[in-house]
Amino acid sequence: MKQTLMKKRSKMSAFDIAVYIVLGLLSLITFFPFYNVIIISFAKFEVISKFNLYLLPLSFDLTAYKVLMSDAKFWSSMFNSVLITVFGVLFSMTISVAGAYALSKKGMPGRNGMLTLILFTMFFNGGLIPFYLVVKALGLVNSMLVMIIPAGLSTFYLIIMKNYFGTLPESLEESAKLDGANDLYILLKIILPISAPFIATFGLFYAVERWNEWWYALIFISDSAKTPLQIYLRETLITSNGLLNTLAQQAADSDSSKVYTPALQMATIVVSSVPIIMVYPFLQKHFAKGILVGSIKG
Amino acid sequence: MRSGSSVGTTKKLWKTMLQYKYFYLMVLPVLIWYALFAYAPMYGVTLAFKTFDYSGGILGSPWIGFDHFQKIWSDADFHTAFKNTIIISLMKLLINFPVPILLAILLNEFSRKTAKRFFQTILTFPHFISWVVLAGIITIILSRDGVVNQVIMAFGFESIAPLTDKDSFRPLLYITHMWREVGWDSIIYLAALAGINPELYEAAEMDGANRFKRLQHIAWPGIKSTVAILLILHVGQLLTQGASFEQIFNLYSSPVYAVADVIDTYIYRTSFQIGGDFGYMTAAGLIKSVISVVLLITANTIVKRMGEEGLY
Numbered sequence: 234m235k236q237t238l239m240k241k242r243s244k245m246s247a248f249d250i251a252v253y254i255v256l257g258l259l260s261l262i263t264f265f266p267f268y269n270v271i272i273i274s275f276a277k278f279e280v281i282s283k284f285n286l287y288l289l290p291l292s293f294d295l296t297a298y299k300v301l302m303s304d305a306k307f308w309s310s311m312f313n314s315v316l317i318t319v320f321g322v323l324f325s326m327t328i329s330v331a332g333a334y335a336l337s338k339k340g341m342p343g344r345n346g347m348l349t350l351i352l353f354t355m356f357f358n359g360g361l362i363p364f365y366l367v368v369k370a371l372g373l374v375n376s377m378l379v380m381i382i383p384a385g386l387s388t389f390y391l392i393i394m395k396n397y398f399g400t401l402p403e404s405l406e407e408s409a410k411l412d413g414a415n416d417l418y419i420l421l422k423i424i425l426p427i428s429a430p431f432i433a434t435f436g437l438f439y440a441v442e443r444w445n446e447w448w449y450a451l452i453f454i455s456d457s458a459k460t461p462l463q464i465y466l467r468e469t470l471i472t473s474n475g476l477l478n479t480l481a482q483q484a485a486d487s488d489s490s491k492v493y494t495p496a497l498q499m500a501t502i503v504v505s506s507v508p509i510i511m512v513y514p515f516l517q518k519h520f521a522k523g524i525l526v527g528s529i530k531g
Numbered sequence: 532m533r534s535g536s537s538v539g540t541t542k543k544l545w546k547t548m549l550q551y552k553y554f555y556l557m558v559l560p561v562l563i564w565y566a567l568f569a570y571a572p573m574y575g576v577t578l579a580f581k582t583f584d585y586s587g588g589i590l591g592s593p594w595i596g597f598d599h600f601q602k603i604w605s606d607a608d609f610h611t612a613f614k615n616t617i618i619i620s621l622m623k624l625l626i627n628f629p630v631p632i633l634l635a636i637l638l639n640e641f642s643r644k645t646a647k648r649f650f651q652t653i654l655t656f657p658h659f660i661s662w663v664v665l666a667g668i669i670t671i672i673l674s675r676d677g678v679v680n681q682v683i684m685a686f687g688f689e690s691i692a693p694l695t696d697k698d699s700f701r702p703l704l705y706i707t708h709m710w711r712e713v714g715w716d717s718i719i720y721l722a723a724l725a726g727i728n729p730e731l732y733e734a735a736e737m738d739g740a741n742r743f744k745r746l747q748h749i750a751w752p753g754i755k756s757t758v759a760i761l762l763i764l765h766v767g768q769l770l771t772q773g774a775s776f777e778q779i780f781n782l783y784s785s786p787v788y789a790v791a792d793v794i795d796t797y798i799y800r801t802s803f804q805i806g807g808d809f810g811y812m813t814a815a816g817l818i819k820s821v822i823s824v825v826l827l828i829t830a831n832t833i834v835k836r837m838g839e840e841g842l843y
Binding site: 248249252253255256259260262263264266267269272280286287288322327328329331332334335337338340341347350351354355356357358359360361363364365368369371382383385386391415416417420438441445448462463464467469470471495498499502505506509513516517530531 | 555564634641657659663677682767781798825
């Protein structure tokens with residue numbers, strides 16, 4: 234008996250090692266690009282220009298970050314993104330929590346019709362041009378509200394929240410109702426407090442979406458004073474016509490501080506990702522529990 | 532008598548609705564949002580049968596029937612975009628749909644929670660980074676003096692430029708999509724696997740079932756219905772999520788348009804950078820939407836035929 238157990242264990246660990254190797258390699262490939270971004274952002278120009286292969290953090294230099302911080306456009310984009318994120322989350326959470334709570338009430342006449350109309354939009358839409366024209370008619374072109382209101386509702390999140398509210402016991406509400414409280418009061422004073430962790434998670438999901446927002450800005454914002462950080466990043470990283478590259482050139486010309494252009498680009502990525510990295514542990518804690526499961530069946 | 536009872540039910544319905552008045556108030560903003568940003572544009576697809584006139588907008592533009600569709604039929608650029616959309620979406624479904632299931636099964640094999648957690652933390656992270664940033668990272672590491680070419684050249688090979696190479700651009704799309712989404716997509720299967728009664732595993736082990744047998748008889752039946760629903764969802768959103776605008780638009784450039792331009796990027800470029808007719812562009816978008824709905828219905832029917840519960 235003991236021997237078979239031992240045998241089994243050794244057999245299992247061989248398999249385990251294989252799984253570890255596969256997942257370890259996968260994780261390494263996944264993580265390596267980010268690692269590369271970080272080490273290059275801190276690389277010293279004189280050091281990195283000597284290397285053909287720069288794989289270890291062999292130098293530490295903040296020039297790239299200093300150049301970035303000296304760019305006024307970076308700060309204004311950052312400010313816009315903070316604004317969009319804060320007001321966006323407030324808007325999104327207010328309408329989704331209220332809507333999801335109401336839609337969780339099975340007895341409400343018309344509920345099924347509403348849900349069907351909402352779910353249908355996941356699979357059929359008018360397409361880019363009609364959407365653009367409607368948003369334009371509403372006067373939202375070149376308005377920062379376009380990144381808050383039309384961008385601000387996710388059917389997917391709404392349905393998950395609805396399912397969650399549906400699992401709360403009705404007895405919670407009944408006693409308050411007997412005391413004469415109305416449904417709005419019950420939502421604010423009873424349902425919200427007990428759902429705080431759940432609601433905070435969705436607030437974070439929306440926050441990440443708003444922080445990463447660029448599509449609405451690409452389509453609807455041409456006034457560069459209103460563009461968010463992601464558009465600034467796009468100009469710096471992809472279209473390469475950002476002001477930042479000019480600043481790098483100036484810094485190089487003046488020779489006071491040579492800066493490696495990729496280092497500057499990488500520094501921009503690092504700084505813009507800091508908020509995401511900060512909330513990531515909280516996001517992970519909750520999605521790991523499988524809060525998304527209820528979402529599958531609406 | 533009959534009319535009396537109908538008045539009675541109307542009255543009763545009215546009374547119920549009155550009881551729910553605060554809930555209607557709560558759901559109202561959401562309904563207005565869908566009316567404005569989903570249903571008004573849906574009515575806007577009528578533009579596909581109109582010739583767009585700036586002063587008239589969606590409602591005031593004159594009807595022209597099927598002219599746009601006839602023109603699209605012979606539009607070489609649309610053909611390219613259409614073909615690319617189908618190829619890229621199907622390949623992504625083929626590659627990127629099963630891999631998260633496999634990953635979830637592998638992760639689920641860990642008896643130690645910390646290992647599972649560690650791998651999950653790393654593999655899910657890229658999902659939260661925007662395509663703008665990821666595309667920026669990809670562009671830099673694949674550039675001439677980027678780290679990938681540094682490694683390749685250190686081994687004495689020729690440098691590569693997959694972002695501007697027609698043969699490697701699409702595989703790059705599949706790989707980078709997997710980089711961003713494989714961890715995230717596996718979460719839902721992990722949750723389904725976690726819902727399986729552990730006693731089943733214990734009993735199977737007692738009976739001497741090996742890993743493969745346990746996978747076949749416990750894990751797979753446990754997640755089969757989740758796989759079925761997600762397959763329908765993926766197929767329904769195939770042309771939008773598969774041929775993702777966000778990914779392709781941030782990675783492609785003119786040398787690879789022939790293999791990378793999809794319907795969404797084609798509509799964007801033609802409408803906003805070249806100045807194409809909005810009616811014509813709406814027609815192009817409508818073709819995509821209609822195909823998506825057909826795909827959704829087909830997938831749902833097939834899944835139901837196979838004895839699984841469908842989406843509707």
